[in-house]
Amino acid sequence: MRHPTDGTLRRLLDEPAGVPDDDRAHVAGCPECLRGLAAARADAAAAGAALSAPPAPDVDLAWRRFSATAAADARGPAPAPARAGRWRRAVRSPVAAALGVALVLGGAGAAAAGDWLQVFRTEEVAAVPVTTADLVGLPDLSAYGDLRLVTDPDVREVPDAAAAQAATGLDVPQVASLPAGVTGEPAYTVGGQAVAEFTFSADRAAQAAAAAGETLPPPPAGLDGSVFQLRAGPGVAAVWSEARGVPALVVARVTAPTAYSSGVPFETARDYLLSLPGLPKELAEQLRGFAGDGTTLPLPIPAEFATSSTADVGGHEATVLASRDGTMTGVVWVADGVVTGVAGSLDEDEVLAVARTLG
Numbered sequence: 001m002r003h004p005t006d007g008t009l010r011r012l013l014d015e016p017a018g019v020p021d022d023d024r025a026h027v028a029g030c031p032e033c034l035r036g037l038a039a040a041r042a043d044a045a046a047a048g049a050a051l052s053a054p055p056a057p058d059v060d061l062a063w064r065r066f067s068a069t070a071a072a073d074a075r076g077p078a079p080a081p082a083r084a085g086r087w088r089r090a091v092r093s094p095v096a097a098a099l100g101v102a103l104v105l106g107g108a109g110a111a112a113a114g115d116w117l118q119v120f121r122t123e124e125v126a127a128v129p130v131t132t133a134d135l136v137g138l139p140d141l142s143a144y145g146d147l148r149l150v151t152d153p154d155v156r157e158v159p160d161a162a163a164a165q166a167a168t169g170l171d172v173p174q175v176a177s178l179p180a181g182v183t184g185e186p187a188y189t190v191g192g193q194a195v196a197e198f199t200f201s202a203d204r205a206a207q208a209a210a211a212a213g214e215t216l217p218p219p220p221a222g223l224d225g226s227v228f229q230l231r232a233g234p235g236v237a238a239v240w241s242e243a244r245g246v247p248a249l250v251v252a253r254v255t256a257p258t259a260y261s262s263g264v265p266f267e268t269a270r271d272y273l274l275s276l277p278g279l280p281k282e283l284a285e286q287l288r289g290f291a292g293d294g295t296t297l298p299l300p301i302p303a304e305f306a307t308s309s310t311a312d313v314g315g316h317e318a319t320v321l322a323s324r325d326g327t328m329t330g331v332v333w334v335a336d337g338v339v340t341g342v343a344g345s346l347d348e349d350e351v352l353a354v355a356r357t358l359g
Contacts, residue, residue: 003026003030003032003033003036004019004023004026004027004033006036008023009027009033009036009037012024012027012037034132034133037132121256121258121295121337122256122257122258122295122296122297122334122337122339123256123295123296123334123337124295124296124297124316124317124333124334125296125297125299125319125332125333125334125339126296126297126298126299126319127298127299127301127308127319127321128283128298128299128300128301129301129303129308130280130282130283130300130301130302130303131282131302131303131304132302132304132305133280134280134282134283141198142204143204143205143208144198144200144201144204144205144208144273144276145198145199145200145201145204145205146198146199146201146204147196147197147198147199148196148197149194149195149196150195150196150197150229151192151193151194151195152194153191153192153193153194153233153234153235154191154192155189155190155191156189156190156191157187157188157189157190158188158189158190159188160188161174161188161238163188163190164188164190164236164238165236167190167192167234167236168190168191168192168234168235168236169234170234170235170236170253170255170338171253172188172236172238172253173238173251173252173253173340173358174358175238175249175251175354175357175358176357176358177357178240178249179249179344179346179350179353179354180350181242181248182240182242182248182249182344182346183240184240186238186239186240186249186251187238187239187241188236188237188238188239189236189237189239190234190235190236190237191233191234191235191236192233192234193231193232193233193234193255194231194232194233195229195230195231196229196230197227197228197229197230198227198228198229198230199225199226199227199228200219200223200224200225200226200227200228201224201225202216202219202223202224205219205276208276208277209276209277212277214277216276216277217272217275217276219272220268220272222263222264222268223264223268223269223272226261226262226263226264226269227261227262228259228260228261228262228269229259229260229261229262230257230258230259231257231258231259231260232254232255232256232257232258233254233255234254234255235252235253235254235255236252236253236254237250237251237252237253238250238251238252240344242345247343247344247345248344248345248346249342249343249344249346249354250341250342250343250344251340251341251342251354251358252340252341252342253338253339253340253341254338254339254341255337255338255339256297256334256337256338256339257297257339283300297334299319299332301321304324305323305324305325306321306322306323306324307321307322307324308320308321308322309322311331311352313331313333313352313355313356314333314335314356316333316334316335317333318331318332318333318355319331319332319333320348320351320352321343322348326347327345328343328344328345329343329344329346329347329348329350329351330342330343330344330351331343331348331351331352331355333355340355340358342354342355342358
């Protein structure tokens with residue numbers, strides 16, 4: 001059987017919406033191609049590509065992707081059209097799709113926001129182990145409707161911490177003592193609020209189901225044409241670089257993600273979206289079993305490449321992520337509506353020491 005080319009595997013990371021469904025399905029079930037995809041991801045990480053490191057959802061804006069983007073931008077700001085294109089591609093990536101579904105399914109608050117009903121607000125983060133096959137096989141949200149980036153966060157470099165605070169309104173984290181091997185001054189990258197909207201289409205979802213050889217369950221009243229809005233940011237990242245291109249240390253803060261509905265109740269959206277063809281069954285089961293209090297952000301973690309645990313940071317439960325090869329460790333937590341993350345080519349003790357002394 002023909003295997004997709006190396007270029008196609010790399011495109012699955014950078015622009016998955018442009019990869020034919022047949023190739024996506026093949027990679028999801030082919031051990032050889034999954035190994036090739038893992039190698040492509042490792043190469044991308046070494047180059048500092050935005051989709052390679054453990055990052056915050058772009059639209060997702062979970063700090064993981066934000067910090068990885070910051071590492072790339074710290075080498076020099078990209079032209080505005082290139083930045084916008086990167087964010088639009090990221091909105092359609094499998095990781096963004098997973099986080100987008102997680103935001104909608106994570107739980108339901110009852111606060112009104114204008115004409116929007118708040119269905120999610122982030123007060124804590126919890127890891128959800130997934131397989132690479134799950135992420136590759138996950139259809140992007142455009143398979144179920146229209147997804148558009150309403151507000152581009154305009155990620156850019158600024159000269160110092162004062163400028164970063166002025167641009168974002170966030171307290172820029174100050175590292176009291178740098179870990180051994182981390183030296184010099186950081187580069188500061190900021191981004192404004194990112195807003196994306198997803199409009200569910202029963203026709204589009206039916207086509208996706210038919211392509212998978214399945215029949216779409218009848219959508220509940222009011223769901224067809226309903227709109228979900230995801231908001232996150234602004235955010236700031238301080239990046240200490242090292243010669244081999246991998247950040248020695250990244251400290252990032254992002255206004256926590258929230259999600260809103262044009263009026264469809266949480267339970268309606270949750271139960272129906274989890275029943276749609278195309279969502280990997282094991283991932284659906286994990287999300288179904290997730291505590292639905294509307295405050296916990298599920299963070300998909302590729303189980304083949306990373307482990308997760310918890311730790312206390314300033315009285316807040318934090319999620320610790322570590323690559324299985326020992327090259328990268330990170331910790332992320334939420335306090336007062338702000339997600340803070342620390343990551344780098346450090347061990348867990350070093351990362352937690354930085355996290356617990358941030359000013």
